[in-house]
Amino acid sequence: MLLNLVLAGWALDWRIVPALLAGWFLADLASGVIHMLMDYVPCPEGVGLGTLYFYGEGRDTPEYAALRRQVFARISPLDRILFDFKVHHPRPDSLGRRSMHYQIWSTIVFAALPVSLLLNAWALLWPAPGWVMAGALAFVIGGTFSQYFHGALHRRDNPPVVNVMRRLHLLMTPEMHDRHHRSLQRDFATISGWSNPLLNHVFHWLRARGHLRDEGLEPVG
Ligand SMILES: [Zn+2]
Numbered sequence: 001m002l003l004n005l006v007l008a009g010w011a012l013d014w015r016i017v018p019a020l021l022a023g024w025f026l027a028d029l030a031s032g033v034i035h036m037l038m039d040y041v042p043c044p045e046g047v048g049l050g051t052l053y054f055y056g057e058g059r060d061t062p063e064y065a066a067l068r069r070q071v072f073a074r075i076s077p078l079d080r081i082l083f084d085f086k087v088h089h090p091r092p093d094s095l096g097r098r099s100m101h102y103q104i105w106s107t108i109v110f111a112a113l114p115v116s117l118l119l120n121a122w123a124l125l126w127p128a129p130g131w132v133m134a135g136a137l138a139f140v141i142g143g144t145f146s147q148y149f150h151g152a153l154h155r156r157d158n159p160p161v162v163n164v165m166r167r168l169h170l171l172m173t174p175e176m177h178d179r180h181h182r183s184l185q186r187d188f189a190t191i192s193g194w195s196n197p198l199l200n201h202v203f204h205w206l207r208a209r210g211h212l213r214d215e216g217l218e219p220v221g
């Protein structure tokens, strides 16, 4: 990302501000689209994810940790992320207790790193104007921290920057995110929430056509 900054052609340009806001909106939109899919695309069946999901009490025991390791060894990293999204609904506060590293590794590997490398390749081939790079970086940074921001919605103690960003409406509030947890049928975005009105329409449009069915919400077997 530092290279992204260095390679861009910087000049004072009014387009930098709308580009930053557009990048932040697109990151919010991406967080919502991915969350929607991860909630409703079914987990692989018969590998023990259902047992893990409905484990009940005793999840802080070595037996549960061993079972989780065993089950996770059978599935792909993407299916582990799929499971983490679904298990977040019955146990929302556990995401807030995770380390920042755990919350952001997948968005870095699957999104921020490839996009940032592509931006560098592009800037080397054709000098990118500063406003394009600013928008792209807002998108990459928002995307990278989307699960961290989501975790912050389920935690009381957050760094002051989170509270300042909430006051500026750059981040959504826990009350806004509660609406998702109450129905699991709306408000999937987890950064600013700016894209939720649009995504709620997309969700209902897809549901009316038989996609995103309730069976996908909980793992089986
Ligand atoms: Zn959800």
Ligand SMILES: [Zn+2]
Pocket (backbone or CB within 6 Å): 088, 092, 150, 153, 154, 177, 181
């Ligand atoms: Zn949540």
